[in-house]
Amino acid sequence: MTSNFWESSHYNHWIIDRITLGQSREDDLRHATAEQLAVINIFFANMIARLGKRLGIRAQVVATAIVFFKRFYLKNNICETDPYVVVPTCLYVATKIEEVPLHFKPIATETKNMYVQDYGLQITMPDPQSIAEMEFYLLEDLDFHLIVHHPYRTLMQLCGESNASRAVGESEEGEAGEAPVEGMRFWSTGKGTLQFEEAARSQAWSVHLGCRCAIPQTHAWNRHIINDTLRGDFCLLYHPHLIGIAAIFLTLVLDGDSRNRTDETEAPSRGYATRSKAPCDPPPNPVDFLASLNVSYNTIAQIVQEIISLWTLWGRHLVGEADTDRKGLQTSRSGNQGMSDDDVIRKLVDMHRARKRDEQNGVQSRLFEKPKPPKPVKKQ
Amino acid sequence: MAVSSTATGLDVNPLMSAYKRRRDAARLGVGAKYESQGFISSGTYGKVYKVLLLAHSTAATRAGDLRGEPGQAYAVKKFKPEKEGGDGYTGLSQSACREIALNREIRHENVIALREVILDMKAVFMVFEYAEHDFLQVIHYHSTNHPRSVLPLGVLKSLLYQLLNGVAYLHSNFIMHRDLKPANILITDKGVVKIGDLGLARVFHRPLVPLLNGDKVVVTIWYRAPELLLGAKHYTTAIDMWAVGCIFAELLSLRPIFKGDEAKMDASKKLPFQKDQMLKIMEVLGVPSVDEWPLLALLPDYPQLGAIERERARQDPTKPRFENNFGTFMNRHMRSMDSGRAVLQALFTWDPDRRLSAADALYHPFFTADAPMPTKNAFAHATKAYPPRRITADEGGLFAEPAAPPPAPQTNTGAATSQRPAAPPAPLAGQPQAGSVLVGTSGVGGAGQGARMWSAQAQAQRGMARKRPRLG
């Protein structure tokens, strides 16, 4: 990643508008509702994260893989391709780009294990060769634009240098961070950074959503906001630093919110409990924080709104919890209308069948009629 | 059909065969877009060919590609397929991935531009703008032309300034080149310097693993900075600046200033201490001290310095000490270049933290105040025209299917030597012979082997081989 986002392929070619995004999904939307498609997207992002976890891969690598996956499906239809091959291939390429290379053989093995053990999939498993072959096609469909900018870095910059190394090591499941590394000193002046103290900082990435949203509290909803955004379309629509700022803003808002609710909340999040003892500056006021940054309030508000919508949508469904959680949820929420992993898997089969029928009836898929690169939008 | 499915039962998934068919049908191979002019050179990772753009392919193919002119010259780098038995897909090497990823992001006058990437016949082709000359060739030309002549100061200064300009750009974008050497620094026929070969380059602002873990050894040995030689685990852009210093010196004296013999990897596969290289540096610059380089004593191989000194004292009791002979070098080659001396000295600062940076070097009076000033066309002050790049017959190599693999460089036949007739015998005479080792990063090696021996072949001519992780 080069330092200058404004000259990057990410900015110049891969930030698109909603209309373009909608067009890229027209074919899939013939066979699934918008909500189902959104759930399918969450399902696959979770799947990549889970595969990453199995392989011991860090959050940033997983994030890159998820972005690859989403970009691939700007140019392709889920109903016409095999996402079960695309998933490991995205991760394979991401490990090379993020300098933690893995051979495709162990990736293929782990993918198979995951498909069988975690998803009970009965498909022809992608063998190593098919991943290696798929790499070629994936690279092409990505236009060889392989360097992806993530919101993590914005967090690092805004939250100061010492926090930076922590954030870079921040992983999907909050595993231990990395030691600070040489080279950090090349950026982040430390000027104008947010002074989160230790506890609030750890909370900055994970929020006790139960306090905020109409989401069942029976489940542990502590999540990393930024990782959560990867389940939606944020990385295709918004500049990474805006997503990062929205995540911080949301944290501040929710933090304040949970503080007001101390008395009501039975089990405050761990972060909160520590922070009430810490003799520190109060966290920055969200409004002051936003005002201090030269960004569009409307865009931030919109991203925040969409993150909350994503949570709400996610909360309606049962996709992608860790195995045990999933089972727990399924029993506790039986009778719910939402889709489980199994439902998604079945839905995918239906979509492929439906597309096949269409094809036999001579219905062309639109994406392939006019294979044009996504139109980038510049202004934000 | 370019990327064809093999008969190995890959395409069990009819969905994907339809997808692939569509993509394959839409793809144009290298041969459909370019006409081969012949073979340029064989590098560590692939072969480079000169091609001309066919008139119907001037438009950009995908987002981020560059337009071209009909008949415009390009250099196509064809990556060796990483063989793994059979003729299946083996995955793109990390070196190729890096080079593609970085080249797709950067654009600077002094960095070679990538026009497009083509996947064809299970191989990767990177299409770069064509550069007629390179630093090594210019050095070679001056050292072998009789009478031997030095580079005109205006040419030297312009080449160096443009090189620094490109390096400053890379560094400001958090990219370390890590393999700067005369052969990798190209010059167009318009006299514009173009840094090439980003195959080892790396983004350094967010390393997920300490830099050392990725590539055990970086930088061709003669250009390798002392902190690397002494085993530093974390290093900075300063390693590139040391290499720039070596290149500056080589432009002056027309031979590598620190021409050490590479220590071979022993059976234990532990990285050997590059004693001779360190010795060659100490013979010119003397012995580094903790005063000049506070962190020196913390480097893993620091004790080796004492060993080198003791050995010297034993062998030559008349001159038991390493002296700083750099003044002699400068008196010989930089007689009328007072500010130039300061630049070179600052580049050879032992302590990487105090070594001159590219950005600062650009503002040095050597470039900004003292005549002659650097010129945009580095050849503006040239007294003679440098000869064009030697191109040899292609023999179908560029468009050949991998089924007929290029002569595998597993054995040292010496055949490759003839592939680069323009290679400079003189300044490289007595340089280390074949046998340089390329070792896969174990566990991720594309070949699934821990180590892999290659003959040095072309490297023996173009510089030395070095390790890069080979993985699939």
Ligand SMILES: Nc1ncnc2c1ncn2[C@@H]1O[C@H](COP(=O)(O)OP(=O)(O)OP(=O)(O)O)[C@@H](O)[C@H]1O
């Ligand atoms: N754009 C170009 N125009 C002309 N010649 C080029 C160009 N790029 C590379 N070459 C020639 O091909 C040689 C090998 O290219 P390059 O260094 O990119 O390959 P490599 O496989 O990484 O080799 P190396 O072992 O030197 O690192 C160069 O030294 C140069 O002579």
